[in-house]
Amino acid sequence: MSQPGTDTSLLEQIRQDVSADRIEDDIRTLVGFGTRHTLSETDSETRGIGAARRWVYEEFQRISAACGDCLEVSYQSDFIEGEKRIPERTEVVNVIAIQRGEKDPGRYVIMSGDIDSRVSDVMDHTSDAPGANDNASGLAGVLEAARVLSKHKFAGSVVYAGLSGEEQGLFGGKIMAAQAKADGWRITGVLNNDMIGNIEGINGVINNTTARVFMEGTRMDETETEARARRFYGGEVDSPSRNLGRYVHRIAEEHIPNLDVMMIYRLDRFGRGGHHRPFNDLGYPGVRIMETNENYNRQHQDLRTENGIRYGDVIDGVNFQYAAKLTGLNALTMAALSKAPAPPADVTIEGAVSPDTTLKWKAVGDRNDEILAGYKIYWRLTSEPTWTNSRFVGKVDEYTLENIVIDNYFFGVAAVSKEGFESPVVFPGPAGDFYPHRNQ
Known part of the structure; x- marks a missing residue:
């Protein structure tokens, strides 16, 4: 894709x-x-x-x-x-x-x-x-x-x-x-x-x-x-x-x-x-x-x-x-x-004791849906300063990266517009949430 x-x-x-x-x-x-x-x-x-x-x-x-x-x-x-x-x-x-x-x-x-x-x-x-x-x-x-x-x-x-x-x-x-x-x-x-x-x-x-x-x-x-x-x-x-x-x-x-x-x-x-x-x-x-x-x-x-x-x-x-x-x-x-669309909200991650990593998120909502093309998952080694790997996954609200072990990388999700403009990458959990405790 x-x-x-x-x-x-x-x-x-x-x-x-x-x-x-x-x-x-x-x-x-x-x-x-x-x-x-x-x-x-x-x-x-x-x-x-x-x-x-x-x-x-x-x-x-x-x-x-x-x-x-x-x-x-x-x-x-x-x-x-x-x-x-x-x-x-x-x-x-x-x-x-x-x-x-x-x-x-x-x-x-x-x-x-x-x-x-x-x-x-x-x-x-x-x-x-x-x-x-x-x-x-x-x-x-x-x-x-x-x-x-x-x-x-x-x-x-x-x-x-x-x-x-x-x-x-x-x-x-x-x-x-x-x-x-x-x-x-x-x-x-x-x-x-x-x-x-x-x-x-x-x-x-x-x-x-x-x-x-x-x-x-x-x-x-x-x-x-x-x-x-x-x-x-x-x-x-x-x-x-x-x-x-x-x-x-x-x-x-x-x-x-x-x-x-x-x-x-x-x-x-x-x-x-x-x-x-x-x-x-x-x-x-x-x-x-x-x-x-x-x-x-x-x-x-x-x-x-x-x-x-x-x-x-x-x-x-x-x-x-x-x-x-x-x-x-x-x-x-x-x-x-x-x-770009709004950054995705409520990003979560799972994959402990598994060869795969799964990310889930909340869709950006009706205000942004008209311009939304889909979402892009990013990951990088924990020692890297910038995002080095990515995959566009389309208009979904969860995705599994097969054979990418959760323990070895940091992960995040960005929203992408139909013109190709991206939101910032959102790290899973409250540590990375762009709009915590606020209405989306």
Whole structure:
């Protein structure tokens, strides 16, 4: 039985549509607001985070107008106070644009970037904090992805998010994740883009051909019973976030020339954080996509020159072609995820003391049935980082792999559309479930 071929022409068109020039224009505009610190000016039309978020909102509106009002653009906010980095009552405001899916609008993939910036003192909200790479680059990527993807239709919904309050404690992400949970969103993946424009590392390496994807291991909301089952049946390296990361890796490998993705089995950089974490905290799959070689002289620094070293996150430190390459990686990942059916649910496996392995799963449901071609079983040696073997098995809800011993491999199941687009691979049991405790 053969799997439908993937419509690579669509992905190639999306990749070619991403513009480094437009990304540069957006980064320059964001830098031009002087500072975008969460506690900065909100009334000025030209300076501070208030002006910046209004510009982002208006840009999403312009993008929506160009696609026949295909985006639902809104502010999302909450008041924060009594926190170490937000001691006084402050409204933290996100800007969200939703492109509703045509078949399964309750299923979402999210690309996020941060609006806010900072200098050396995290509480300094008046000094210039251009934040060109951290994180105007990520936010510009979100805007460009919206321009490109809004020209196309998808089965699932695509969300473009400008989040605030990241430097003060990931508050924008916490606000959005909590609202998503309250609204019952089924989130297939969160792609957090935080610093996607620097190619000159503090380590002296200059490299524009690699990127990093950070992805947590066991899910944060795992119960004691689920942890006990995972100990015996596996899943430590097959959380939804890990298999989302493998999906990103595969997109790069097959569709982004001259880009190698380094999959890092860690929530984030050592001891640090990003806006995918609040989603992970609530059980949603999410990863951080970013440059490989960071330059700490350009992060969280007052603008100055000392001992011949220039400090500060200025526009000169951004490589726009590289930012466009990572934006393309995001756009293709979101397109493929949103064109694919929902991941299968309730995947189970059996085959102890047997030469065969049997997998069973729940069909993706009526919302996805029209686009569903069938299912694909994956397996790999337990020491392999990516899926190495697969078999398309058609439109069934169980399948037995004969003479493939369960003890020697990890297994998973993906749903495949009639256009050949695949969902992420779902590892059996609660350790790998993309939508635990939620309606399918």
